[in-house]
Amino acid sequence: MTLDEILKEINNAESIVILTHESPDGDAIGSSLALKIMIESLGKKADVIIPEYSRLYEFLPKIKEIKEESDVKNYDLAISVDCADLKRIAKKEYFENANKTIVIDHHGSNNMYGDLNYVNPVSPACCEILAMMANYFEIEITKEIGTCIMTGIITDTGGFRHSNINSETFEFTAELIRKGVNVPDIYKKTLRTKTRANFELTKKVIGRMEILENGKVTFSYITKQDEEEVNAEPGDHEGLVDIGKDIEGVEVSVFIRQKNNENAYKISMRSGDNVNVSDICILFGGGGHPRAAGALIQGTVEQVKEKVMKEVRKALSK
16 A cells, blocks of 8 residues: 555655645645644654745745755655656755655646655645545644645635535545634635735736637736736736636636746646646646646747647637
């Protein structure tokens, strides 16, 4: 059983590092911190390395213990959470240099890049997998662990709005409420609170938004210059892709964001029930979920738009 093997590796390791993907969302950060606290409850220590994250998550337990980098070059064990591909891990050298590696994830596009892989694509959030693991390992889900887990579940389900939720999602939520986890407060802090920079970027995205393919597709973008003008911090772009998706009749929302003044753009895509955006993003070296996915494409705004729209049209015509 993979879970038994995972527990054995955790217990045998002297040094452990937890890693996740670049531009981490609530599920990535929540999973990382929940797993850290779980490991500590087993009498072990674990470093969480995340170079940048949104200050909206500063309410999470143990977040001040996150490191940008570590003096340890070769960990006994590296655990990746909520990341489908090795190349997307922030500070992936710690994963590559570890003696043993574990992948815990819920992306259907995961390519099983660890020595041990525990991937459940049916789970709506990586944090929900960790809740199940805690029960299996007989680790008490404390209010601290529960707050981290609930953050991942709320953000990756869009506040229980996405079709990926299941009965277990609400069972875990009920259990966490009984533990004293403040679900409304987490919802407000993660989904309803906007930074000033995010608000200013939202205005730019709406102003540039194109409604294409007879109302079935929206497209918008922001540049590095836009982010500099509003003094954007890490995470201030979160939620911008959902603006187009919420328009009546839209099947696919496409949002692109320039990366570090380079001639490259990070694509984020959301879809309704008829288009698998993960399949589209895989064509560009990315991936994700059927209804939420991303990739990185070289080119100008117009070049990237043309490449993406070509594949979106094909998907819509199926």
